[in-house]
Amino acid sequence: MKKFLKTVSLILTLLFSLGVLAGCGSEPAKKSAIDQIKERGKLRVAVFSDKPPFGFVDANGKNQGYDVYLAKRLAKDLLGDENKVEFVLVEAASRIEVLEADKVDITLANFTVTPERKEKVDFANPYMKVALGIVSPEGAPITSVDQLKGKKLIVNKGTTAETYFTKNYPDVELLKYDQNTEAFQALKDGRGAALAHDNTLVFAWSRENKGYVTGITKLGELDAIAPAVKKGNTELRDWINTELTKLGEEKFFHKDFEETLKPAYGDSVNPEDVVVEGGAIK
Amino acid sequence: MQDLGINVIFEGSNLLRLLIGLWVTMRIAIVAIAISVVFGIAFGIVMTVKNTFVQIVARLYLEAVRIIPILVWLFLFYFGLTKVLHIHLGAEVVSVIVFSLWGIAEMGDIVRGAITSLPAHQRASGRALGLTDLQIYRYIIIPQAVRRLIPAAINLATRMIKTTSLVVLIGVVEVLKVGQQIIEVSILKTPSASFWVYACIFALYFIICYPISLWSKKLELKWQNQ
Structure with missing residues (x-):
């Protein structure tokens, strides 16, 4: 403990003197x-x-x-x-x-x-690569974007899903949510016909929630990871x-x-x- | 329905991990609070000195710590120092430094407030009795000031304990982060996991912070009766 305090106080003193030295910081010797x-x-x-x-x-x-x-x-x-x-x-x-x-x-x-x-x-x-995925109820699966015309699609604010549909499919009505949990709950409550998000996320979700399928697994531009x-x-x-x-x-x-x-x-x-x-x- | 969310806490070594996380939180908080109390009192006394230069410097320090968010200080010390000067400090050391800087500033201001709130005649009476400046501080100012600053100081200490949850952003895994890790792993299988984990963390914070409040109340009562 004593040693620790000593180190801390030493560092503090050092920091105060740094202001003076700030201009002289030099790169350490480059090693592979x-x-x-x-x-x-x-x-x-x-x-x-x-x-x-x-x-x-x-x-x-x-x-x-x-x-x-x-x-x-x-x-x-x-x-x-x-x-x-x-x-x-x-x-x-x-x-x-x-x-x-x-x-x-x-x-x-x-x-x-x-x-x-x-x-x-x-x-x-x-x-790894991600694209958009669309998950929908098994009873009324959405397998192509054309089916979404005139229906409500659930997305998250600020995600690629939102930008993609606003730009490319303005005639699809979007329901926007802040949180993932809210968005998925909205789908369960039947507020929209389907939900679009990163395909990796909707895969994992539709597996744990029976009665829902990922009808579209790859949509939009591929993002590389x-x-x-x-x-x-x-x-x-x-x-x-x-x-x-x-x-x-x-x-x-x-x-x-x-x-x-x-x-x-x-x-x-x-x-x-x-x-x-x-x-x-x- | 077998997915009782509370089981999540006892799965694997989860409870132990939460306790280790709590220990990390406490370690940072306790060291920082100890440093803050010692140097904060000194800083508070320095702030009462009637010297324009000293006051400006002290004021600058206090306002800088107050205005700039703790998170920014953490980033400055953890990432900034390395980028500009190639000084590598461990994340926990950085946490202690930043929380101490904050604590010293706030504690200093509390001490200053307590000292200046004492009526001027206290000091004058001391002098009339022939006490030296040091004796006036030791026997008149400090004992009275300490009583006045206890509630505010305790408030600062509990605030510091709770604010340590910020250190996760520079990679220190403390109790709240462990909780989030457990929740995210279990959320698909046990949707109620978050409720139980947060309840557990609430209980842990309560166990730590409540005795401090109790102790301060006792202290106040005791001094009132003297």
Whole structure:
């Protein structure tokens, strides 16, 4: 305790003197990014801790999920042991920061590639893809967008589903909700004919809620989900890309799907709608 | 219907995880509160000094901590320091620093308020008795000021304990985050999980914060009767 307080007070004193030194901060000597990881003996990966089935912590406190499965494999191939990975738990809002501040080597947190994010981090090739999915009651399934004309469709505010339908199908009436739970409840109450959201989410939901089917599994533009590294860390990015190509040959992500996503999605989902092998979306 | 939501808490090592999360919360809060009390009292006394320069500096510090949200401070120390100066601080250390900075500022202001609220004749009487400045503080000002600041200080302490839930944004997994992890894993199978987990967390926070309130009430009563 004494030592801790000492450290804290030392840090405080240091901080106050920082204002003066702020201008002189210099970059540490550049070492190969991969050598640094090997020297440390741990691959630091940012993952989600509450977004099943992609990244979550199970009842025994272990990290699990589609992203975690990949992270362990990367550690195994880079450092020879799948346990040589240190999971740094992140929130959606801090996924870029942890890379910029060098708190992790790779972010594997269901990170969708967008032009804005590309300015701040470097994305490797994708390992997963999302599109929109539409879930509807089994009794009155919606299997094509044309069936929605003149009917009400439930969406979440601020999601790709909302933008997509406002732009492309203005004659579909939208019912908008803030929260996922509200939106799904509205579908159960019969307030709309169907609900549109990320296909991965509606897959998982329709499996747990009997009487509903995902009539449309792939709609709109495909969004890619990819590992991200710190801007300028091309060495690590290139290594991940080679790794993804190699993993593609052994159909690694199909195995990943079987292990982590299938228990949540069931047989109703075709892995080809979600999984990306070899880093290239076909 | 077998999906009694309360079972979620006893599944696997969930209860232990919640308790470990609570320990993380307490560890940060207790250290920060201890630092805040000690340095806050000192800062409060400094704030009563009649020197324009000292007052401006103290005022600046206090207002900066008050105006800038705690979350921003956390980000500044955790990410900002590393980005600009390549200083790596652990997430928990950053939490303690930020919560202490906040606590010292708020505690300082409470102490200042308590000291200045004492009637001027108290000090004058002390001087008339021939006490030195230090003696006046030790025997007249501090004992009376402490009594006046107890309610506000206790309020600050419980606020600090509850606000620690922000530290999750820099990656510290405390009790509330553990709760969310448990809820998200179980929500599809046991929709009532969130109710039970939050109820459990409520109980845990209550167990921590209630004794503090009780103790402060006792203290106030005791001093009233003296």
